[in-house]
Every structure is written in C-alpha cells, then in structure tokens.
Amino acid sequence: MLLDVLTGFIEELRSAGVPVSMVEAIDATEALRYTDLGDRAAFRSTLEATLVKNVRHLEAFGTAFDVYFAHHRPEPNATDGNGSSRKTEPVSGEGGRSGTGGEGDLDELLEALFQALLSEDLAGMRALVRQAVDDYAGIEPGRPVGGTYYLYRTLRRLGVDGLLERLLEAEDGQGRSALEDRLVRDEFEERIEQLREEIRDEIRRRLVADRGREAVAKTLRKPLLEDVDLMHAARADLAQLEQVINPLARKLAARLAHKRRLRRSGRLDFRRTMRRSLSTGGVPIDPQFRAPHPIKPEIFLLCDISGSMATFARFTLQFMYAMSSQFSKVRSFAFIDALDEITPYLGVGTDFPHALDRISTEAEVVWIDGHSDYGRSLDQFWTRFGGQLTRRSTVIITGDARNNYRDVNSTIVPQLVEVSRAVYWLNPEPEAYWDTGDSVMSAYGRHCTGAYEVRNLRQLEAFVEQIALPPIGRVARPVPHEPGPGRFWKR
Amino acid sequence: MISFAEPGEVKTALEEAKYLADDRIAQVVFLAERLGKPVLIEGPAGVGKTELAKALAVVHQRRLIRLQCYEGLDESKALYEWNYKKQLLRIQADQGSDWSQLEEDIFSEDYLLTRPLLEAIATEEPVVLLIDEIDRVEVETEALLLEVLSEFQVSIPELGTVQATSQPLVLLTSNNTRELSEALKRRCLFLHIGYPTVDREKQILLARVEGVTEHLAEQVARIVRSVRSFDLKKAPSVSESIDWARTLITLGVAEVEAADVTDTLHVLLKYQTDIERVAKELEI
Numbered sequence: 001m002l003l004d005v006l007t008g009f010i011e012e013l014r015s016a017g018v019p020v021s022m023v024e025a026i027d028a029t030e031a032l033r034y035t036d037l038g039d040r041a042a043f044r045s046t047l048e049a050t051l052v053k054n055v056r057h058l059e060a061f062g063t064a065f066d067v068y069f070a071h072h073r074p075e076p077n078a079t080d081g082n083g084s085s086r087k088t089e090p091v092s093g094e095g096g097r098s099g100t101g102g103e104g105d106l107d108e109l110l111e112a113l114f115q116a117l118l119s120e121d122l123a124g125m126r127a128l129v130r131q132a133v134d135d136y137a138g139i140e141p142g143r144p145v146g147g148t149y150y151l152y153r154t155l156r157r158l159g160v161d162g163l164l165e166r167l168l169e170a171e172d173g174q175g176r177s178a179l180e181d182r183l184v185r186d187e188f189e190e191r192i193e194q195l196r197e198e199i200r201d202e203i204r205r206r207l208v209a210d211r212g213r214e215a216v217a218k219t220l221r222k223p224l225l226e227d228v229d230l231m232h233a234a235r236a237d238l239a240q241l242e243q244v245i246n247p248l249a250r251k252l253a254a255r256l257a258h259k260r261r262l263r264r265s266g267r268l269d270f271r272r273t274m275r276r277s278l279s280t281g282g283v284p285i286d287p288q289f290r291a292p293h294p295i296k297p298e299i300f301l302l303c304d305i306s307g308s309m310a311t312f313a314r315f316t317l318q319f320m321y322a323m324s325s326q327f328s329k330v331r332s333f334a335f336i337d338a339l340d341e342i343t344p345y346l347g348v349g350t351d352f353p354h355a356l357d358r359i360s361t362e363a364e365v366v367w368i369d370g371h372s373d374y375g376r377s378l379d380q381f382w383t384r385f386g387g388q389l390t391r392r393s394t395v396i397i398t399g400d401a402r403n404n405y406r407d408v409n410s411t412i413v414p415q416l417v418e419v420s421r422a423v424y425w426l427n428p429e430p431e432a433y434w435d436t437g438d439s440v441m442s443a444y445g446r447h448c449t450g451a452y453e454v455r456n457l458r459q460l461e462a463f464v465e466q467i468a469l470p471p472i473g474r475v476a477r478p479v480p481h482e483p484g485p486g487r488f489w490k491r
Numbered sequence: 492m493i494s495f496a497e498p499g500e501v502k503t504a505l506e507e508a509k510y511l512a513d514d515r516i517a518q519v520v521f522l523a524e525r526l527g528k529p530v531l532i533e534g535p536a537g538v539g540k541t542e543l544a545k546a547l548a549v550v551h552q553r554r555l556i557r558l559q560c561y562e563g564l565d566e567s568k569a570l571y572e573w574n575y576k577k578q579l580l581r582i583q584a585d586q587g588s589d590w591s592q593l594e595e596d597i598f599s600e601d602y603l604l605t606r607p608l609l610e611a612i613a614t615e616e617p618v619v620l621l622i623d624e625i626d627r628v629e630v631e632t633e634a635l636l637l638e639v640l641s642e643f644q645v646s647i648p649e650l651g652t653v654q655a656t657s658q659p660l661v662l663l664t665s666n667n668t669r670e671l672s673e674a675l676k677r678r679c680l681f682l683h684i685g686y687p688t689v690d691r692e693k694q695i696l697l698a699r700v701e702g703v704t705e706h707l708a709e710q711v712a713r714i715v716r717s718v719r720s721f722d723l724k725k726a727p728s729v730s731e732s733i734d735w736a737r738t739l740i741t742l743g744v745a746e747v748e749a750a751d752v753t754d755t756l757h758v759l760l761k762y763q764t765d766i767e768r769v770a771k772e773l774e775i
C-alpha cells in the first residue's frame with residue numbers, strides 16, 4: 001500500500017519537474033526501513049533527503065508531499081510537547097456538517113481560535129481549523145480547483161486579518177518600545193501565517209479525499225522558475241526570477257570558465273620548460289605552460305524597451321551583465337522608436353528594475369510616439385555605432401520585431417553581419433506568432449547568424465552559453481536544433 | 492563507534508557536543524550512518540554546515556579530516572602526490588646504481604605525500620571526512636572525488652590499489668554556486684539547512700555564548716528573525732547572531748534597547764545600505 005502511494009508520489013514529482021532517478025527511488029524505499037513511519041515529519045525528511053537534490057525543487061516536493069500523504073498526520077490529541085494541548089476544545093464534535101455555520105457559532109469559533117493563537121496551542125488550533133473548514137470553506141465536491149478560492153473564503157469568513165490587531169491588543173502593550181512592538185507583531189504574524197498554512201493544508205486534504213491525489217496534484221503543479229514565461233510573469237514570479245538570475249549566471253560562468261580551461265589545457269611550452277631547467281642541471285622539474293589566449297567576445301546588446309518588451313529586456317540585460325566577466329566588453333543600447341546608448345546606466349551592481357525606469361525617461365529612446373520602430377532604430381545604430389563593430393563584436397538584438405507597420409529597413413542587418421563576428425536575434429514571442437500581424441521577424445531573422453525564441457530563463461541561459469563560448473574558429477556557428485531555442489537560418 | 496538506535500539519540504548526542512540540530516538534521520544524519528551514504532549539505536552561509544561535521548567527529552570521537560575545496564584543487568592536492576624533489580635528490584645521490592632498484596625505491600610509500608582523501612580511507616580508525624565547499628572545484632575533480640567515495644579505494648599506478656581499511660562518515664558542503672553533477676547528487680543524501688527557528692537559535696546562543704541569559708538569547712533570536720525578514724543584501728547568519736550576542740554581553744547589555752541595536756548593528760550586518768534599511772524598519 002505504502003509502496004503504491006510512493007510510486008505515485010515519485011511519478012508526481014517527475015511530472016512537476018523534479019528529476020527522480022531509479023536509484024534514488026530505490027534509496028528512498030531502503031531509507032524508509034530505518035524510518036519511524038508513524039512520525040510524519042521523519043517520514044517526510046527521509047523522502048526529501050533521498051528524492052530531492054536541489055533547493056529549487058523543495059517547494060514542488062512540499063506540495064506533492066502534502067497531497068500524497070495528506071492523511072498521514074498525527075491526531076490532534078497526541079500531546080504536542082507543550083502541555084497545554086487540550087485547553088481549547090473544538091466547539092462541536094467531528095461532523096460532516098457543510099455549508100455555513102451560524103453567527104453565534106462563528107463568534108465562538110473565533111474566540112477559541114484567538115485563544116489558541118495567543119497561547120501558541122498548535123493542537124488546539126488544528127482541531128479548530130478542521131471545524132472552520134467544515135463550516136466556512138463551502139467546498140463543493142467535484143470542482144477541479146486547487147483550493148485557493150476556498151482558502152480565501154475561509155480566511156475572509158473568519159476575519160483573519162483582524163486577528164492580528166486583536167492579538168496585539170491582548171498582549172499588554174503598556175510602555176512597550178517601538179522595537180518591542182515590532183518584535184511582538186512579527187511573532188504573531190508568524191503564528192497567523194501558520195494558521196493560514198493549516199487551513200490551506202486542511203482544504204487540500206478535503207480536495208484529495210474528494211478528487212483523488214493525482215487530480216489535485218495536477219492542479220497544483222507550478223512551472224519551474226526557469227520555465228516561467230518572462231513576458232507574462234506575475235509580479236510575485238518576477239521577484240523570484242530576480243533572485244535566481246545572479247546564481248544562474250554564476251553557475252553558467254563557472255561552467256564556461258571550466259570549458260575554457262579544458263580547451264587550452266595540456267599545452268606544454270617546451271622551450272620555456274627547458275630554459276627553466278638550466279637551473280636544476282637540465283632536469284625539467286618545473287614544466288611551463290603556454291599562457292592562455294582567452295577568446296572572449298565583445299557584446300553589443302540592442303534592446304526594445306517598449307511596454308510589452310520591457311520585462312524581457314530587463315532580464316536579458318541583467319543576465320548579460322551578471323555574465324560580463326565572460327565577455328571582453330558589454331555595451332548596451334535601448335530603443336523604442338529611437339535608439340540611444342545606455343551603457344553608462346548599467347553595471348554589475350545595478351538595480352535593474354529601477355534602472356530601466358530611469359532609462360526610459362532619461363535616455364533618448366522615444367522620437368515621435370513611443371511605438372516600436374525597428375527600422376529607424378536599427379538605422380540609427382548603424383549610422384552612429386556601425387563603425388565601431390569589428391570581427392570580435394557580437395551583436396544581439398532583443399524584441400518581438402513588431403514594427404507597427406513601419407518601414408522595415410531590411411538592409412541594415414546584413415550590413416551588421418558583414419562587419420561583425422555574429423548577429424543574433426532573441427524574440428520572446430512563441431515562434432508560432434512570428435510574422436503574424438505586424439511582426440516582421442523573418443525580414444530580419446533571415447539575415448541573422450541565428451534567431452531564437454527565448455521565452456524563459458532556460459532558453460536565455462542556453463543561448464548565452466552558446467555565444468559565450470563559440471566553437472573554435474572565426475565565426476560563431478550556432479548549433480541547429482540545440483539546445484532548444486527555435487528557428488535558425490543558415491546564411 | 493557509537494551506533495544510534497533512533498534519530499532522537501543523534502539529536503541528543505549532538506546537543507552534548509553543543510550542536511543544536513532539528514529533527515530533520517538528526518533524521519538525515521541517522522540515515523547516513525545506517526545506509527553508509529555521504530550527506531550533501533546546502534544552505535546559506537553560516538548556518539552550521541561545517542559545524543555539523545565537526546560536531547559529529549566529537550560525538551563519535553573520530554578524527555575530522557577536512558578537504559577544503561577551491562578552484563584549481565586537483566588530484567595532487569586531494570589524493571596524493573609523489574614527492575618529486577625528494578625523489579630527485581635520491582636519484583642524484585645514487586647516480587650509477589641499478590635503475591630498476593632505484594625506481595622501486597623512489598615509488599614507495601616513503602616518497603608519497605598523502606592528501607586528505609587518501610588519508611581518510613587509509614587510516615586504521617574510521618574518521619569523519621568533510622569535503623567543504625565542493626561547488627568550488629572543477630567538474631573532473633568532482634568526478635575524482637566521486638570515484639573515491641563510491642569505490643572506497645584509490646589506485647596508485649606505481650604502488651597498486653589502496654583499499655579502505657575503514658569507511659569514513661562523509662559530509663560534503665556546497666554553497667550552491669554551481670550545479671553539481673547528477674552522479675554525485677544521486678550518491679548522496681541531501682540536506683538543506685536554512686536559518687533556525689527562533690527557539691533553536693535561542694538554544695544555539697545559550698550553548699555557544701558564554702554568559703548569555705535566557706532573556707538575552709531570546710531577545711537576540713527574535714530581533715534577528717525580524718531582521719532576516721527584510722529584503723537585505725546579506726541576511727545575518729547564525730555566526731553573526733552569535734557575534735552580536737557576544738558584543739552585547741561585552742558591552743554589559745542585559746536588556747536590548749533600541750539604542751543598543753543602533754550601536755551594534757554593524758556586527759550583525761555587513762553592508763551600510765542593509766544597516767540603514769534595518770534601522771528604518773525597526774524604527775530605531
């Protein structure tokens with residue numbers, strides 16, 4: 001029985017993007033032999049230690065665990081360590097009551113909940129949460145939802161927001177300093193957060209009982225951060241993306257440095273070694289190696305920063321700057337219907353979300369109406385900066401190539417290609433939308449060294465890896481069909 | 492060596508060694524010992540990753556062998572190296588003698604420099620092996636470590652294979668600056684250590700800071716929790732809250748007031764912008 005659930009659980013992890021290998025699955029079963037299965041926390045720790053090997057997957061693991069082992073939890077009357085566990089009795093016994101409770105019941109329930117929070121009575125709180133969900137979540141069987149709606153309904157009915165103020169008043173605040181106030185508040189906020197989680201978990205348990213584990217887990221699955229669509233990311237996701245960009249860039253930089261080293265290793269400098277050996281009587285004690293000749297490209301980054309493209313531009317810029325040690329130089333340019341160099345605004349420690357706001361007001365990126373004009377912007381780039389491009393320059397243009405039906409000016413890109421090492425185009429729109437409506441993607445992309453769909457961090461990372469370390473030889477030749485990004489035109 | 496019957500015993504033993512583990516840490520350590528698997532520990536700086544290995548060495552009364560990783564660490568620093576200067580001197584001293592005899596001599600254990608990894612498996616007594624900050628080494632070195640950890644033997648072409656005489660308890664730490672290889676991760680149990688709860692941090696302070704009162708430890712732990720909740724460049728680690736508590740004691744503070752925080756915030760935080768931020772948030 002446990003093994004069946006475990007198999008389903010592991011499948012769910014895989015579907016949620018957590019790569020669990022065969023060996024790890026076996027390790028988990030082996031480790032469970034040494035685990036007290038009656039102890040839910042221990043059981044969870046064992047599975048986590050054997051099945052998850054990456055911090056980024058912990059959240060997905062947590063969700064799947066709650067769903068798959070929903071009923072695997074100690075009963076509330078087990079003592080909870082802090083003695084006072086039976087202080088607050090549930091207002092009524094276990095019951096299949098559904099729908100909404102009356103006002104009197106609500107007051108009573110709230111009062112009990114308030115007391116439980118005040119005295120940090122976890123067991124009591126759990127019992128009350130079950131009752132609250134019975135009475136106020138209004139769960140309708142069979143609906144394919146993840147439970148957020150029920151959670152908010154319950155929270156609102158309980159007036160959880162008001163609880164914090166009540167708790168603060170209840171703790172004697174006489175003569176408390178501002179600092180103490182803050183600490184007390186943080187403490188209660190933590191308890192209330194715990195209450196929220198308890199309610200959420202309880203609702204999930206009901207949903208699982210109603211619709212089964214697979215169905216609930218599927219509704220709760222979230223895309224991994226690397227797969228979040230950059231153009232349409234929710235605000236909360238943006239903040240999280242912000243946090244992974246630098247580590248991601250660091251990892252990539254380490255990988256690249258390593259590959260570079262491999263490329264140049266093993267080249268013994270025979271003459272210098274022999275010359276050195278004179279001091280040891282001709283014995284070559286101290287082999288000398290040739291100094292490395294790093295081939296680091298110089299980057300010219302041109303970003304459309306008009307409304308819908310701004311977020312994508314921001315992440316591309318941020319990522320490239322985080323990677324700047326991998327390039328000999330990064331210069332950046334922003335455009336809407338005019339183009340301006342923005343290199344002076346940016347650097348390694350820049351606060352990117354705010355920098356872009358500044359740029360759009362301070363740099364000369366708008367000419368007439370602030371609607372993207374690729375033809376004009378590219379022409380400006382060519383006129384003002386084209387002379388500075390050399391065989392070591394890699395030009396990267398980012399944008400959806402939606403030109404508002406203006407003049408395409410398709411001769412610029414071939415000229416750029418002519419004088420530089422390579423020209424790439426990154427388009428954050430799905431490839432299927434290219435060339436529809438006012439998109440003139442092919443008119444440019446056809447001439448580029450490569451044109452790629454880059455909608456998420458994973459694709460961005462794959463692209464950067466490839467250009468930072470081009471195959472040995474003069475001109476970068478992107479590998480077709482690899483590693484993921486879309487269409488590629490051979491020149 | 493002590494063999495634990497259940498994770499609770501691990502926790503208690505660690506506590507006696509002044510390491511405050513939570514149930515999860517105890518569970519993973521317990522499993523590692525039962526299954527004979529290495530533990531890969533990840534987490535922010537200063538949350539007790541390295542310290543766990545040290546405490547386990549104390550608990551088992553084993554020697555701790557530490558391999559501190561860095562970029563460029565290779566076989567000769569991790570495993571073994573021939574002492575070629577010594578070899579050379581010997582060659583020069585023995586000019587004219589029989590080469591094959593000489594060769595046998597200079598490739599014997601006398602001329603071998605043992606490095607931590609070889610040492611960890613070649614000792615009589617089992618040890619605790621800590622491979623610290625493994626994310627700093629190159630991928631091939633990682634592969635080399637992996638090989639030793641899975642075979643528990645090291646082959647030295649000139650000498651033959653050194654078989655482990657004892658199996659070390661292995662802990663690896665990573666600050667997650669790069670993705671480790673799948674092969675390595677598959678072999679290990681994974682343990683993520685985050686910031687402790689207020690209660691555990693309080694216990695840590697009580698165990699580690701001489702002269703701290705319950706009250707002060709609690710206050711420090713609570714303030715640090717609040718500070719960590721702000722969006723900072725560098726959140727304070729456990730070692731920083733320990734330093735802070737020590738500073739407060741040195742200054743004779745028994746009850747932390749706003750002014751004390753203002754005066755000593757630089758102990759807790761590294762960046763000026765963070766200090767300003769916290770001062771503003773805490774209204775001090």
Ligand SMILES: Nc1ncnc2c1ncn2[C@@H]1O[C@H](COP(=O)(O)OP(=O)(O)OP(=O)(O)O)[C@@H](O)[C@H]1O
Nearest residue numbers: 509510511535536537538539540541542695729730
């Ligand atoms: N659970 C704990 N029990 C007791 N002391 C602890 C604990 N966690 C951390 N400490 C204290 O914090 C200090 C820092 O811990 P440690 O050096 O192990 O951090 P780390 O996680 O290895 O950090 P880094 O990533 O910077 O190497 C230790 O010296 C110890 O005093």
Ligand SMILES: [Mg+2]
Nearest residue numbers: 540541623664
């Ligand atoms: Mg450490």
